[in-house]
Amino acid sequence: EDYAPLRKLAIEKDFSIYDGGGALGSSFLMFNQNVVGVPKRMQVWFRVREFRQACADAIDRDTILRNVLLGVGEILDAAEPPSNPIFHNPNVKKYRYDLKKARGILKEAGYVDYNGDGIIEKPRGVPVKFMLTTNTGNNVRVNTCQIITSDLKKLGMDVTFSPLEFNNLVSKLQSSLDWEAMVLGLTGSLDPHWGKNVWAYDGRTHFWNQKPQRPSEESQLLKWRRRVEDWENGVRDWEKEIGDIFNKGVQEMENEKRTKIYWRHQEIVAEQLPLILTVAPEYLAAIRNKFENTKPTALARRIYHNIYRELMVVP
Numbered sequence: 001e002d003y004a005p006l007r008k009l010a011i012e013k014d015f016s017i018y019d020g021g022g023a024l025g026s027s028f029l030m031f032n033q034n035v036v037g038v039p040k041r042m043q044v045w046f047r048v049r050e051f052r053q054a055c056a057d058a059i060d061r062d063t064i065l066r067n068v069l070l071g072v073g074e075i076l077d078a079a080e081p082p083s084n085p086i087f088h089n090p091n092v093k094k095y096r097y098d099l100k101k102a103r104g105i106l107k108e109a110g111y112v113d114y115n116g117d118g119i120i121e122k123p124r125g126v127p128v129k130f131m132l133t134t135n136t137g138n139n140v141r142v143n144t145c146q147i148i149t150s151d152l153k154k155l156g157m158d159v160t161f162s163p164l165e166f167n168n169l170v171s172k173l174q175s176s177l178d179w180e181a182m183v184l185g186l187t188g189s190l191d192p193h194w195g196k197n198v199w200a201y202d203g204r205t206h207f208w209n210q211k212p213q214r215p216s217e218e219s220q221l222l223k224w225r226r227r228v229e230d231w232e233n234g235v236r237d238w239e240k241e242i243g244d245i246f247n248k249g250v251q252e253m254e255n256e257k258r259t260k261i262y263w264r265h266q267e268i269v270a271e272q273l274p275l276i277l278t279v280a281p282e283y284l285a286a287i288r289n290k291f292e293n294t295k296p297t298a299l300a301r302r303i304y305h306n307i308y309r310e311l312m313v314v315p
Helices: 003-013 040-046 049-058 061-068 099-108 139-153 166-176 192-199 218-233 237-251 255-272 298-302 307-313
Strands: 015-022 026-031 073-075 129-133 158-161 181-186 279-288
Touching: 003 015, 003 279, 026 049, 026 139, 026 279, 040 049, 049 099, 049 139, 049 255, 061 073, 061 139, 061 279, 129 139, 139 158, 139 181, 192 237, 192 255, 237 255
Parallel strands: 129 158, 129 181
Antiparallel strands: 015 279, 026 181, 073 279
């Protein structure tokens, strides 16, 4: 957000803007796939891979990159971004803006506008209508949501965008599970295992299919146990496979074998789309010209100055 105004001031204020390469973080759209906390009619849509794949094909990532990030970023396909070359899998399934393909997927999956009002239905008489949200105050996410809302409406979905105050959003995400679709981001990490809380099916931040949290009140324990049982029955085989991958990855000591293990994780994510990845920004730094020998990188924010270069030369 600061790039455009700072670029205009660079000469006057005698500083330079450095591109430190792709950031490790990501931005994504996700649907609530919980069997608890989300209406049954939405489970029919959100928990089906073809629905998510159609949405992925309908999102205009080029427009998000150009209009939201001002072109200073990259489109994401894999759960490990290109800025993490040690683990990034460049061969995952990719999704590009293709409304014709997206509509074909939905039609084959039984989504039809039966009454001609422009809204697709599944089953008949149940229009595909849901709320998309993100946190207020984050202009990048808000603007991304506006583009995604417009794109999904072109598929005949009735999408309403309504941003929430951050604490309210977190409460819905982690406690009540009362949300439908959301745009969020992850900061990313150098080693995939640091993201286990997100990807392991019983992780505390496994956003799209969250294990219900144990209540503090004894009177709520019976209800909670029933919800946990429903959740366990709703965990898919591919989610369990990802959990196994992270357990194997943290125990493997050989770099090449670890890379192959986490490549499989990225293949599953790209196929199943628990998170529909969109774009990632470049890491930019503005530094006064009086300072010399500055080499800002995305990793410098994490006290890993030029660590990629060092890692790549170690035998």
